[in-house]
Amino acid sequence: MDTNMQIIRVDETQWQAVTDDAVVGHGDFSPRPAPDGRRYVSIDVWDDAAFAPLAAAMLTALPAPLRTLVAGDDAALASHWERAGFVPERQEWEYVLSTAGRDPRPAPGVAVLPAGTADEARLRLLDREIRAEVEASSGWYSMPAEVRPGPPGDTLIDPSLYAVAVHEGRYAGLVRVVRTGRGPARIGLLAVRAAHQRQGIGRSLLAHALHALHETGTSTARAEVDRSRTAATALLEGFGAERTGHLLHLVHP
Structure with missing residues (x-):
């Protein structure tokens, strides 16, 4: 570390690296809401020598585990994080889909309830069942979906964001769409219960959401x-989704 460099904690979520009264880097902490519990940090430097001391200061002050996101083609930044003790957790493809020309008719035997029309109690139960199934298999961390805090062991559900597929009289799958101002909407979550997979439910939900x-x-x-998640990748690419990049998720355990 440059002996003239100081690491200053500006507030609860921000640090600065300062050399000769000039800021040469900063670090930020962005806690995610429970029960997701994931906490993310980021560092931006104008002097590479500032990265390691910023990372060390943040790791000392913040509770583990900490995570960060790096563009898949930014090998230099990934290397900085790995030297700070972070390890790859997963990689995530990013896609953009056109909403035009989608046939909203669901697969035979499947009905789709538009967003805001599902029974909230049954939707909450479906959400808990899907989360338990994912956690028992690939792990919920593999799902790129934020959740909001709710009662212990539960999450808050806003029915206006969720369309639900009904199959054999049961709530079998859901899709959550988040609108982001003037930018593209986001398919924040698409999942189908294990007992109802391979029935065209995922395709029906995605077609409905895009339409x-x-x-x-x-x-x-x-x-x-x-x-x-090869099945999810195949579903999106089957809809003509354009792969625009990928993200590397790293974690410091």
Whole structure:
């Protein structure tokens, strides 16, 4: 570390690296809401020598585990984080989809309840069941979906964001769409219960979501998929999704 460099904690979430009264880097902490519990840090430097001391100061002050996101083509930044003790956790493809020309008719035997029309109690139960199934298999960390805090062991559900697929009389799958101002909407979560998979439910939900967005004047939607989830990748690419990049998720245990 440059002996003239100082690491200053500006507030609860920000640090600065200062050399000769000039700021040469800063670090930021962005806690995610429980029960997701993931906490993210980021560092931006104008002097590479500032990265390691900033990372060390943040790691000392903040509770583990900490995570960060790096563009998949930014090998230099990934190397900085790895030297600070972070290890790759997963990689995520980024996609953009056109909403035009989608046939909203669901697969035979499947009905889709538009966003805001599902029974909230049954939707909450479906959400808990899907989370438990994912956690028992690939792990919920592999799903690029934020959650909001709710009662212990539960999450808050806003029915206006979720369309639900009904199959054999049961709530079988859901898709959550988040609108982000004037930018593309985001397919924040698409999941189907294990007992109802391979029935065209995922395709029905995605087609419905894209058609609904098109009807309200939204021309594109974005989505992120863990590279290990081949079925989800195939679904998006089957809809003509354009791969725009990928993200590397790193964690400091």
